[in-house]
Amino acid sequence: xxxxxxxxxxxxxxxxDGLLATLEEITLHQxxxxxxxxxxxxxxxxxxxxxQNNLIAKIENLHRLKELQYLNLAINNxxxxxxxxxxxxxxxxxxxxxxxxxxxxxxxxxxxxNEFLTELHLVGNPCSEWAxxxxxxxxxxxxxxxxDGVEILEAERSQALQQLPSLQESLRIELLAEGVDPESAxxxxxxxxxxxxxxxxxxxxxxxxxxxxxxRRASQAKFFGDHSPSKPYxxxxxxxxxxxxxxxxxHEGSSILQxxxxxxxxxxxxxxxxLSIHLDVEVGRFLDSSLIKADVQxxxxxxxxxxxxxxxxxxxxxxxxxxxxxxxxxxxxxxxIMPKEDPAAKAIDQSCWRCVHMLPRHITAIDHHMLAxxxxxxxxxxxxxxxxxxxxxxxxxxxxLVVKRGLSEALACNGSLVKYxxx
Numbered sequence: 001x002x003x004x005x006x007x008x009x010x011x012x013x014x015x016x017d018g019l020l021a022t023l024e025e026i027t028l029h030q031x032x033x034x035x036x037x038x039x040x041x042x043x044x045x046x047x048x049x050x051x052q053n054n055l056i057a058k059i060e061n062l063h064r065l066k067e068l069q070y071l072n073l074a075i076n077n078x079x080x081x082x083x084x085x086x087x088x089x090x091x092x093x094x095x096x097x098x099x100x101x102x103x104x105x106x107x108x109x110x111x112x113x114n115e116f117l118t119e120l121h122l123v124g125n126p127c128s129e130w131a132x133x134x135x136x137x138x139x140x141x142x143x144x145x146x147x148d149g150v151e152i153l154e155a156e157r158s159q160a161l162q163q164l165p166s167l168q169e170s171l172r173i174e175l176l177a178e179g180v181d182p183e184s185a186x187x188x189x190x191x192x193x194x195x196x197x198x199x200x201x202x203x204x205x206x207x208x209x210x211x212x213x214x215x216r217r218a219s220q221a222k223f224f225g226d227h228s229p230s231k232p233y234x235x236x237x238x239x240x241x242x243x244x245x246x247x248x249x250x251h252e253g254s255s256i257l258q259x260x261x262x263x264x265x266x267x268x269x270x271x272x273x274x275l276s277i278h279l280d281v282e283v284g285r286f287l288d289s290s291l292i293k294a295d296v297q298x299x300x301x302x303x304x305x306x307x308x309x310x311x312x313x314x315x316x317x318x319x320x321x322x323x324x325x326x327x328x329x330x331x332x333x334x335x336x337i338m339p340k341e342d343p344a345a346k347a348i349d350q351s352c353w354r355c356v357h358m359l360p361r362h363i364t365a366i367d368h369h370m371l372a373x374x375x376x377x378x379x380x381x382x383x384x385x386x387x388x389x390x391x392x393x394x395x396x397x398x399x400x401l402v403v404k405r406g407l408s409e410a411l412a413c414n415g416s417l418v419k420y421x422x423x
Contacts, residue, residue, distance in 0.1 A: 002031055002032040002033050002034065003033070003034075003035070003037065004028065004033060004035075004036070004037050004038045004039065005038070005212060005215050006020070006038070006042060006212050006215075006216070007215070007216075007219065008028070008031070009023075009026065009038070009039075009042055009043065012026050012027060012028060013026060020042045020043050021043075021044075021045070022045060023043045023045060023046060024045055024046060024047045024048065024067075025046070025047060025048040025049075026043065026046060026048075026049060026050070027050040028049075028050060028051050028054070029050050029051065029052045029053050029054065029072075030052075030053045030054070031054060032054060032055055033051065033054040033055065033056060034054070034055045034056060034057065035056065035057075035058075035060075036051070036056060036058075036059070036060055036061050036062060037061050037208065038061075038208055038212070039061065039062065039065065040061050040062060040063065040064030040065055041064065041205055041208060043065075044064055044065065044066070044067075045067055046065050046067065046068055047067050047068060047069045047070070047089075048068075048069065048070045049062075049065070049068060049070070049071050049072065050072045051071075051072060051073050051076070052072045052073065052074040052075050052076070052094070053074070053075040053076075054075075054076050055076065055077055056073060056076040056077060056078060057076070057077040057078065057079070058078065058079075058080075058082075058083075059073065059078060059080075059081070059082055059083050059084060060083050061083075062083065062084065062087055063083065063085075063086040063087065065087055066086075066087070066088055066089060067089050068087045068089055068090055069089050069090065069091045069092065069116075070090075070091065070092045070094075071084075071087070071090060071092070071093050071094070072094040073093075073094060073095055073098070074094045074095065074096035074097055074098070074121070075096065075097045075098070076098055077098065077099060078095060078098040078099065078100065079098070079099045079100060079101065079104055080100065080104045080107045081095065081100065081104075081107045081108045081110060081111060082107055082110055084110065084111065084114060085110055085113040085114065087114065088114070088115075088116070089116060090114045090116065090117050091116050091117060091118055091119065092117075092118070092119040092120075093111070093117060093119070093120050093121070094121040095120075095121060095122050095125065096121045096122070096123055096124050096125075097123075097124035097125070098122075098124070098125050099125065099126065100122060100125040100126065100127045101125075101126045101127055102126060102127050102129075102130045102171070102174070102175070103175055103180045103182065104127070105127040105130070105133070105136060105137075105171065106140070106168070106171070106182070108120075108122075108137055108140050108141060109140040109141070111140075111141045112140065112141055112142065112143070114143075115143055116143075117141065117143060117144065118143065118144060118145040118146065119144070119145065119146040119147075120137070120141065120144055120146070120147055120148075121147075121148055121149065122137065122147070122148060123148040123149075128148075130171075132167050132170065132171070134147060134148075134160075135156075135159070135160035135163055135164075135167060136160075136164070136167045136168075136171065138152055138156065138157055138160040139157075139160040139161045139163065139164035139167065140164070142157065142161065233307035233308075234304060234307050234308065234309055235307065236293075236304070237293070237295055237302055237304060237309070238309065240256050256300050256311060256313055257311070258311060258312055258313060259309050259310065259311040260310050260311075261308040261309045261310070262305055262306065262308030262309075262310065264281050264282060264283065264305060264308075264310055265281070265282040266279065266280060266281040266282065266310065266312075267279075267280045268280075268312060268314075268315075271337075274340075274343065275339060275340060275343050276318075276337055276338055276339045276340060277314060277315070277316065277318055277338045277340065278335060278336065278337055278338075279301060279312070279335070279336040279338070280333055280334070280335050281303065281305070281310065281333060281334045281335075281336075282331070282333050283305055283332060283333065283334050284332050285328075285330070285331055285332025286332065287305070287306070287332060289327060291305065291306050291307075292304070292305050292334060294325055294336065296318070296320045296323045296336065296338060297320055298314075298317045298318060298319075298320060298341065299313065299314055299317055300312060300313050300314055301314060301336065301338065303334070303336075305334075314338070316340055316341070316342070316345040316346070317340070317341040317342065317345070318338040318339060318340055318341060319338070319339045319340070319341055320338075322339045323336060323337060323338040323339065324336075324337045325337075
């Protein structure tokens with residue numbers, strides 16, 4: 001069974017950039033759909049709905065589409081005309097090649113409530129083989145202007161209205177002669193509009209949302225395996241995880257993995273006087289400070305912001321007891337001030353500890369979002385060693401030039417092309 005899902009609707013709404021709230025036309029033909037669902041909640045502004053050539057057995061869940069003007073349900077398994085009374089704007093209805101029998105023909109009278117309905121197609125249904133089919137439908141839905149593509153004349157309408165009582169009696173006698181109870185055959189399950197109905201609809205909507213969420217998670221598991229791309233909500237700091245790959249850290253001796261689960265914008269820099277390390281995190285001005293926890297250690301700092309971990313290795317040893325935290329009154333940024341244990345210690349190392357190569361002083365990289373361990377300061381930004389691709393500091397001279405990993409050349413500050421042999 002193929003179900004109507006948000007993913008399917010977005011795929012079929014490419015002409016509207018995948019937006020469902022403003023979608024006015026959608027085609028869902030030949031999708032093997034067995035049940036109409038979700039459309040009334042996800043696409044309330046639909047004006048044209050194409051559901052032909054599916055396996056739909058019942059007209060349902062369309063009562064929220066107040067702007068629906070054209071509904072195509074041709075070549076389906078529909079046996080009764082029902083549940084369209086609250087589609088006030090409906091003007092054209094196509095039920096070609098369905099299974100509306102002579103016994104269920106009286107159900108077309110429900111369309112009399114759709115005052116703007118002017119065109120109806122029932123050709124190809126078993127009911128169309130009845131001799132009095134056309135005048136019966138015209139009299140039952142008097143506002144029609146066309147039936148099965150043929151224009152209805154005023155004289156034909158007047159004559160049909162006069163014959164309607166006799167046509168109804170004739171149909172009842174024929175059905176009884178065939179052993180069919182006309183009352184039970186034409187009975188429609190109508191849902192009254194009352195407080196209980198509203199409660200039921202809200203429960204149905206909640207279930208539909210739950211089903212859509214379950215399908216979304218199943219789709220994520222299909223592409224991402226058993227690992228969810230979303231980060232867990234943490235109530236406290238997790239145990240420190242040791243770093244087993246030296247390439248994950250820019251400083252020799254670092255033993256923790258750097259993490260930024262909340263994708264927070266931050267800058268780790270040395271103070272102008274060189275006596276402390278400053279960590280500036282953009283947490284937003286409206287975030288309550290009670291949602292922030294800090295853990296400052298001599299060689300690393302950890303922040304828990306709205307349950308998401310920011311964990312960074314520090315370039316030099318600092319004094320945790322003398323550290324302080326501040327919030328900006330204008331931007332809301334969180335500023336951690338961490339004094340150095342040794343004021344003379346350099347927070348910026350311009351040589352690569354792994355391959356002991358000096359970094360070019362005129363080459364710099366600014367893509368610190370891609371490099372989780374990049375450390376930005378007022379005297380330089382993270383740069384990549386051309387020999388081992390470790391992240392270190394290089395004097396920028398006020399020029400920010402992009403150096404991409406894997407290339408053997410870069411632009412110098414004066415704009416000239418400088419070549420370096422990659423390892």
